[in-house]
Each structure stands twice: as C-alpha cells, then as structure tokens.
Amino acid sequence: MSVRVQGLDYGKLTLKDALDLAVLIEEEAKERYTEFADQMQLHHNAEAESFFRFMAVNEEKHRAELAGRRARLFGDQPATVSSTMIFDVEAPEYDEARAFMTARHAMEAALRCECKAHDFFVGVLGHIQDPAVRELFDELREEEVHHQALVKREIERLPPDSGFKPDDFADEPVAQ
C-alpha cells in the first residue's frame, strides 16, 4: 500500500495544520490535472484535455476557498506541513493517463480520485483528536461524496462508449 501523507501525526494535528494539509491536497490535484491536460493537448486529445482542465479549475476553486479560510483564521503564521509530505491524495496517479483515453476514461479516472480522497479522510478521521479538525475533515469527506455525485452525473450524460480501449490506439512497435 502506497503512503499518501508522510511524517504527520494525525493525533496532534491542529486546525492550522489541517487547513494547510487540505490546501496542499487540492493544489497537488490541480497541478496533476493540469499536467494531464497538457499531456492530452500534446497528443491532440481535445476531449480528455478539456475534462482535465475542467477538473483543474475545480480543484483550484477548492484550494482558493480553503486557503482563504486559512488566511482569515491564522494569517501568515508559518506552515509546518509541506508539499514534500503529500503523495497523490486526491491527484490522479500518473498511470491513469493514456494518450488516447476517451472522455469517459478521463471521468472514470477522476471518479477514482474522488473515491480515493474520500477514503483518505475516512481513514484519518479515526486518529483525529481536535474537534475542530474532525469537523473540517468530516466536511471535506462529505465534499468528496458530493464531487463523486457530480462526476457520476457527467459520466451519465456521455454518449455510449465505443468499446475501444485506449491501448488499442497505441503505436504498434515497428522496426526502424
């Protein structure tokens, strides 16, 4: 099992740390979706690119909301949580991307990420001592459920899948 967050004692997590952690999780997801969109652009896959850009915008919106809350409550107090500690909490893992993935594959990847993030918050909630942190993480967990519903709705609106797998479109190895 891969580690998602390294070097944090959830039992000692303060509200400031928790908000910093949540901001970094959204930031990582935004950056990864942007990377995925750039990869799709490079491979002329406009459908998947546009969905990943949409996800990046949403993640940035959440990041900005959380960062605003952190600034209102704690001003510019230094952070003890850093981005070196976060590993794909809500961000799609790199092997989710494929050059010729369809919009459906892209949305399914995003849905797995929302589920993964939900599982993360469920998993850590049991270790949280501070009631304010528990409330925040519970809210974030609930948001992930809401996001899952949104992505599922987007998937339902798609036309039926062609049945092709993204790998069916990969270049056949040929002698040079």
Next chain:
Amino acid sequence: MNCQPKDYKSDLKPIWCPGCGDFGVVQAIYRALAAVGRPPHEIAFVSGIGCSSRIPGYTTAYGFNSVHGRALPIAQGLKIANPDLLVLCAGGDGDGFSIGGGHVAHAIRRNLDLTYIVMDNQIYGLTKGQLSPTSKLGLKTVTSDLGSLEAPVNPLLYVLSYGAPFVAQGTPADMAGLASVIEEAIRYPGFSFVNVQSPCVTFGEDDWQLKQHKAVMKSVASLGHDASDVIAAMRLAQAYGSELYTGVLYRAPQPPSTYDALVRERQAEQQKKALPRERILELFAAKKKETAA
C-alpha cells in the same frame, strides 16, 4: 533553505507518453531535492540519451542532456571541476548498462560523490521497442520476434559486485518510498545508485506496469533486511526480475573515501613537499642571471 518541490520544476512540459513511469520518477526527484534543500543553482543534472534522459530539462537545476551512455564520465568531470555542486546523473537501462556499461564499473571504483538514477524499463522505448540489456529472457520485441535468447543484465548485482557503497531500488508505484530512497542516495557521501523500475507504457509488457508493481512490491525494510550487510544485499539482488524489492539494499556502514577527497589529500601532501614560493623565485632569478651571462 526552505525549498519546495515546485522550485525544481522547469517550465518545459514533459513529452513522455501519458502513463509513463518517468512522470512519477521526476516528481520523486523534485520531492527528494526539496527535502535535501539545496537550491537549484547548486545542482547539476547530467543524462545520456533516451526517454528518461530528458529529465534534466524538466528540472531547474543546471542540466546536460549529453551523449548516449556517457552521462557518468561527464558527471564525474563536472564533480571534479566543481566539487561543491550536487551532481545527479540519470538515464535508462540501455544508456547505463549497454552502451555506457563500461563506465559504471569505473565510476564505482573511483567513488565520486554523485547519485546515479537509472530508469529501468527493460526496453528501448525512444526507438520504438527493441531489446535492451535488462529485457527478460524470451521477451518478444521488434528485434526479437521469436523471443530474446539473452539473459538480462542484473543492474543491482552488477553495481554491488563492483563495490558500490549505496544501492537502492524503487518504483513510481510507491512515490513516497521512491522519493525517500533518492533523498537518502543524494545524502550518501559517495557514489550512490538507485535502480528505478519505471515501466514503458507503450512498448513495455502489459503485465509489468505500475498497477502490477503495486501488487507485488515488497519493501526490504519490511523483510527485516540489514542494509549494512552486503552479502544479504546480493542475495536480494539475485531476485531481480522475479521479485520487486524496494528500499535501500546496501549502505556501506563506513563510507569509503571519495575520489575528490583523495585528490584533495594528495594535493595537500604534494604542497607540503613543494618549495616555498620565494625559493622558486630565487631559483628562477639565478637561472636567468646564468643564462644572461
């Protein structure tokens, strides 16, 4: 200095195939560098040729995407010329263990303080899927229609046999673990080697992608492995190709002197034997007088 992973990320966008293992490797490198905390201008990244050798361009450190198989000699020259630089070297299995294979042994015995990261995908991906030195026996590729007849090179055993003082293995399927071994390799005072199982999504085997890595990888720490025991490390290394062990296989408990330290010592010794500057000038003046007369 408080460095963040994004401080090491350049504006150049990677052009690897989506799903490539190298995306995770470069992320792990950003994180390891941020944890070490050296600013980008104090770091030099040298690579050979291949998909993975594009890595220097994706970092903000000084970079040199050099010649096929020649990353190590260039990195060594760089380190000797400027010992204060943190020198990283990267490439693929073909670059490191085929065309550049001869350099690995000498880089190890010379033991300069540099870190060599090999992205081992068991195939030549950039040239569209030919057999590489680590391709497994029987692998069918465009150059081995009926299956490879050659046993693969074992990179872990290779470097351990030549006496590498730090040897580790990782996979981007466990980015936290990979970032941590790269960080440890960078901090190790001497030649450090990290073999990264980084699958080729386009020409690699379907049953050896990151999802399979996740299912089978075993951290050597969880097996109770003693990383100071070179024989135990060699025993684990022998399972290359059948088991995916991750973590530090070997860390020499007494780091041997590095080549750059030995050169500095030699220079100091020679300086002791050297004549004082004034005496040299006197000798020159005497010689000049003698010639004029």
